[in-house]
């Protein structure tokens with residue numbers, strides 16, 4: 026068993042048994058469901074809008090080289106500098122070098138999952154920079170020394186009392202149980218940090234090829250401030266974020282907000298096309314964009330699952346996922362949690378180590394229905410399982426399924442086996458058998474009937 | 488060793504040798520430019536100016552943004568002055584736009600034209616930022632500001648309140664129209680920042696409970712002339 | 714019509730009454746019903762475990778079993794989804810592809826068959842109980858059945874249908890998932906079972922016997938006073 030699997034099984038079991046936490050997460054998501062449905066109802070045809078969103082992404086991803094080239098040419102024409110990173114280490118080095126070249130000291134970051142993916146904060150801190158996460162949820166997680174629980178709602182699992190304690194400990198503020206007051210504490214604390222920072226680091230939600238702009242979606246205004254006040258703006262993005270046309274955003278931005286947060290649009294959707302231009306009174310002097318592969322091209326090379334690169338990271342699939350809601354986001358041990366994380370992590374970080382995430386699903390399909398860009402999420406979990414069975418078969422599975430197949434190939438053996446199974450079921454239930462023992466721990470089986478369906482059909486009156 | 492850029496492009500070209508089918512669609516395949524074709528499926532932005540204004544008012548109310556409708560520019564200046572008095576604003580920073588100078592002049596408090604010499608610290612100390620905008624999207628209640636129309640990047644985000652003065656004619660039905668308008672207006676000389684502002688800054692990070700004014704303005708006012 | 718019954722393997726062995734009830738309703742509606750005893754398991758356990766080569770064998774066998782059948786009707790959204798959605802995927806690009814598509818077009822889930830294919834909603838059943846309905850995920854999301862079973866239930870004399878919270882939430886069965894990840898599966902059963910028990914219904918009815926195994930197993934262990942029942946059994950009831 027891989028380490029990641031052992032840790033997953035342990036954490037998932039503990040969390041799944043934590044009824045309080047589960048109720049807390051459900052309550053937290055309650056308002057989201059209501060708002061999402063209200064906003065979806067405003068669409069004149071949500072299903073067809075999903076078609077358009079998925080086509081916009083499909084069309085860019087399947088012509089990625091040309092679309093990226095167009096984007097980069099326009100981005101550079103606008104005065105930005107593009108850097109390419111094959112993997113996480115290269116991306117970190119690029120950003121460290123930008124910081125060193127500019128004698129930076131303080132760095133402020135707005136929410137960026139790609140930076141979590143490359144463990145940027147650790148690298149910057151080790152190199153001696155002060156790094157502060159400015160998104161409230163990320164700020165709280167940074168103080169907690171914990172990875173984000175949900176890639177859109179990073180600290181949705183933390184109760185306000187814990188946040189109050191955290192702030193008292195780190196910021197010396199008086200305890201309070203008001204979310205409003207807690208938010209204001211963070212606001213006051215972070216304001217000066219934007220003003221003082223040399224570098225602002227953001228992510229990017231979309232790269233617009235037609236215009237060379239990057240689009241950033243947020244609610245708090247921290248990304249706006251991060252890209253406005255420091256003298257250098259560094260954006261970090263996966264190469265798959267590119268779209269062809271500016272107009273594609275007329276579909277993608279509202280759908281991202283509705284699917285992910287139950288909003289018509291998030292508060293701020295901002296397009297950046299370079300550093301401060303002549304005649305503009307503020308804005309950074311330099312604008313860098315780091316474009317990251319980090320195994321995305323591996324996923325691209327799989328036509329069956331290529332659509333996973335359409336993901337706009339809205340988080341909708343997590344919000345409806347019964348697995349996520351029961352085990353929580355941290356148990357996954359991945360940058361991207363929930364269904365999309367279970368689909369892509371085996372591609373990004375190795376099938377052998379991460380396939381258990383594809384197994385940990387009842388394949389209910391709620392994620393696929395929720396996805397605004399129609400990624401075939403739960404079927405991809407099946408594809409991962411198939412690929413894993415081929416690449417790294419487990420002996421138990423092979424024996425079990427071939428054995429089962431041996432029986433079901435032979436109807437007489439199936440019938441005879443069934444008879445024995447039914448007759449010995451009361452005994453079997455008491456034995457510590459694999460699978461069955463696990464079932465019996467929390468659930469009963471129906472009493473075995475004396476005669477099977479096929480027997481009764483053949484001999485109705487016996 | 489080849490540089491990262493050529494390596495990544497080589498990987499992409501290699502990966503795309505095998506084509507992926509178009510995604511499963513619910514409806515008939517959409518012809519031509521997909522996103523434009525999506526217009527009739529997205530939320531309604533109104534077929535007439537009047538309908539758009541009604542939708543805008545409704546959206547802004549839901550977003551907890553304040554819409555103040557006034558008949559002319561003189562009343563706009565008066566409305567903003569009243570607002571400043573009611574809110575007890577001490578310092579208001581404004582964008583030096585011909586539409587805004589008379590509004591600023593009528594303010595009952597200190598008014599600072601933030602364009603000329605920009606100081607972050609001074610702006611941080613302002614109670615409100617006063618800007619114009621590029622357009623207003625009825626469909627979503629979104630106001631498009633830019634580094635050109637709002638005096639740079641910070642003026643519309645750093646002060647605690649944001650006041651936008653605009654003409655009713657700037658209201659467009661939907662997001663697609665606003666994007667098209669920006670493209671038509673700026674061509675390949677886009678302002679370095681274009682930002683759709685949809686309500687006052689907010690967060691739900693603590694127990695998913697909505698709090699306004701996370702980092703950006705807590706209050707957003709749209710003063711619409713005409 | 715001549716209906717060939719597709720009785721899932723565990724229904725055959727553990728809940729034969731579901732198969733019998735299915736046949737009873739179809740016969741009552743005047744159809745001829747056959748059961749081809751060469752059928753065993755559709756191969757879904759292996760398919761879901763990634764053992765597609767094994768599942769492919771099962772699929773090819775099923776094609777043989779049901780060759781020539783006018784329509785195939787199964788009382789399980791999950792097993793029918795296997796035949797209808799996943800056989801074509803499994804056999805794509807093999808010599809069996811065309812036959813898999815053909816079988817898929819002739820295979821129906823029981824409630825779907827009654828409502829969509831036969832256009833029947835009132836099968837003449839009487840069942841004076843309070844019931845709530847559980848949508849199996851495969852029926853709901855692979856086969857897109859939601860209204861069909863409800864229309865059938867609403868037409869049953871004396872029956873009171875109550876909707877539940879967590880209506881579209883998975884029960885946590887997921888085949889071998891329920892045993893490979895028992896803690897997660899149990900947590901899901903608690904959420905689902907808890908909501909079902911709170912409805913105050915006498916029975917939780919579903920068109921998916923596998924969900925009923927999970928839900929019923931948990932309800933029974935927890936001593937909740939609500940019993941699992943397959944929709945075919947409700948529709949077969951006439952007293």
Ligand code: SF4
Pocket residue numbers: 335336337338339340341342343365392395396397398399400402
């Ligand atoms: S997979 Fe789909 S639903 Fe999940 S985060 Fe990505 S876009 Fe959203």
